[in-house]
Amino acid sequence: MINKVVNTVHEAVAGIFDGATVMISGFGEAGSPVELIHALIDHGAKDLTVVSNNAGSGHVGLAALIENRQVRKIICSFPRTAISVVFPELYRKGEIELELVPQGTLAERIRAAGAGIPAFYTPTSVNTPLEKGKEKRMFNGREYVLENAIYADFTLVKCAAADRYGNLIYNKTARNFGPVMCMAAKNSIVQAKKVVEVGDIDPECVVTPGIFVKRVVEVKDPADESKLVEQERRYPW
Amino acid sequence: MINKVVNTVHEAVAGIFDGATVMISGFGEAGSPVELIHALIDHGAKDLTVVSNNAGSGHVGLAALIENRQVRKIICSFPRTAISVVFPELYRKGEIELELVPQGTLAERIRAAGAGIPAFYTPTSVNTPLEKGKEKRMFNGREYVLENAIYADFTLVKCAAADRYGNLIYNKTARNFGPVMCMAAKNSIVQAKKVVEVGDIDPECVVTPGIFVKRVVEVKDPADESKLVEQERRYPW
Amino acid sequence: MVERKKTEGWSKDIIARKVAMDIFDGAYVNLGIGLPELVAGNIPEGREVIFHTENGLLGMGKQAEPGKEDPELVNAGKKYVTAIPGAAYFHHADSFAMIRGGHIDICVLGAYQISEEGDLANWSTGNPADIPAVGGAMDLVAGVDTIFVMTKFFTRSGEPKIVKECTYPLTGKQVVSRIYSDLAVIDVKEGRLVVRELAPGITFDFLQKSTDAKLFSGTE
């Protein structure tokens, strides 16, 4: 029988190894799998390359993972936020590596990995400093740069509901990078607000089909990252 | 006010010009917009390049469009079916051009056009006769071919329900090429079994957001292509 | 640098209204973070405009009312928003397919600098001490045909934002269609800056003296 549901966030993140590439869903706090990230902090894997749109806020979630010195490099589009303190500090000290990628290119490179496309051409970043080092090429009279797929060993994702097959639905704009990150990683690990019976999710409305998911754990009342930041919480607490 | 709904299939296909590239959704009869195709036959635009997975059955729908000599070239993955008679005949006489594309490459080339990706690399067709004329390149020790996006002037699509914004949902495996074809065409023309009120489609379950759709027409009782073929119907009737 | 009178020029709301007036009925529009967000509230009655936010929503509505914020319903600026009836949610790759694929009609962005030829710099000051962050800006200028810039004419320190050549790192080359500032509305037409409208009390000469970029009068 297929049952991807595990009982604890710690079981869910088991096996994440030192040096792994880990994708983390979320656009700011929306869709950020805070409980899975905290489990990864407890787990302790280090030297990670993290792929995520942002670089975390305050001292919880992704910011805490960085603060705990588990992240060697981050690939993201927007590491700067008003309440981002951990990443800027380490970055200025040269203690964390940054690969800055335009947001749409980031999403497409992740999708490409999941779709078996090793590389594609895009107009984004042409004639800007971010085209540096990229191969350029004309198609139909316009210039494009070549971008490579970003593959991952693990993905940590937050969603609204999941079944034991790993079929997922999301909530509003918390969907963001979740679906493509699940595609791109060998092992997608999902925290769901609700685990439902097989058949409860309308087959027409499944956003991430189970084939892209390895493990599911129910986290009924996930923390609001912004509230934790407001309360100046720090993980580990 | 945004209202993409028109009253007749003939209004829907108005403006399709001679020489246009027209994508037609469907996998066999599932999702094939028979009424829109028949309207295009009445309309009469010729010299068309048609992009569709198959090449039609019997003497209705896409087969009838071909039989009516409106199609100069077809880009598809599987033109051969048990009940396909029109295309084979014209093809053997050299009166219609065929570009044969592996099914997944076809889908991805169509999506690429819609996503602003002019070209991408894929492993499909490497070391086969279909790699002929394509640029090859190694990534991570494996060989890939370069494939270009397929753009279209028009797309004819069948769906289950649409609202006046052009948001679409589909029915089961009739979804197939519809969503990517709507993305790839400048003008996507949709026949919906039902036109519903704005707000009736759950925003979490919209498959084709209205931004990809130009015109919608309600066709309440679309024909089953297979029944028409069984009955040996011919269009125009 | 000529001295400028602080009281002159249009208010933010007037600029927003001018931008909004140029957005056609039925347009799909993406609004950048900051000033451009004001455009949404200024669409003329009778026009229906669909707002896209690149984090996965078509049909963005008003900002959420206090107490009704949903941390999972935000815009690109991470502000709590709402969705209109007829909205659609989608993932990031689909969202940027809309942008890169040319499906968005108009994008309104802020700017650090705009050059004579319509080059835009709005993502990095080039200061090595600043954390570089690009977000979706480069995708938007590469993918959307009509790029409106909405900005103050001068920076806080009094430098003009319209310049002969951008000194800040570019977001895109020759991408801006029109600049809506507090002092003037300026078109970028065939690589020339054409002043379309001046705010009350602002003269063409004043504007020209404020920037090293060559300006043309719209009535010339």
Add this chain to the structure above:
Amino acid sequence: MVERKKTEGWSKDIIARKVAMDIFDGAYVNLGIGLPELVAGNIPEGREVIFHTENGLLGMGKQAEPGKEDPELVNAGKKYVTAIPGAAYFHHADSFAMIRGGHIDICVLGAYQISEEGDLANWSTGNPADIPAVGGAMDLVAGVDTIFVMTKFFTRSGEPKIVKECTYPLTGKQVVSRIYSDLAVIDVKEGRLVVRELAPGITFDFLQKSTDAKLFSGTE
């Protein structure tokens, strides 16, 4: 060509059962058109296998009962099927992302020819009079790690399908993992054909004499 006894060899259902026995619990499996379709009905009890059909369905169920056919619910062979609880529908680009991206565990295909090195030809006879049609076959062999072939050992005209070099146009090079035929189950291991199991009454010598491909015995 040696003469073969028509009565020898496994039935289609026995072959299907052998394939099914090699599909692990929890596998995602794509079945080609024709013989491979029989595999679905032969999955051993207690195993849960999810069938993918490339026209946009994960969780394909049994064929539709007569009278309950839905023309909008078909498999890749355009046969009327059903969907299991927990199924998901998606569009063609997403469906082939599953295939090309390496997410399908096992694909069972038919064959015209299989070479010594595991090359597969199953889409074109190369006859100019035939209408060429490729469908999803090339995507499947390029994207799925484990390709099982399920086929009769001989063609109707008595030619062996296992050959030294394919004379038909290739679907993919070095892609086949294992061949399930009516006469034998043969592994493709490091570019060699290793006979794993022989049908009752079939000898290794008979098999070797039937093909110009070099065969190895699994017990050698």
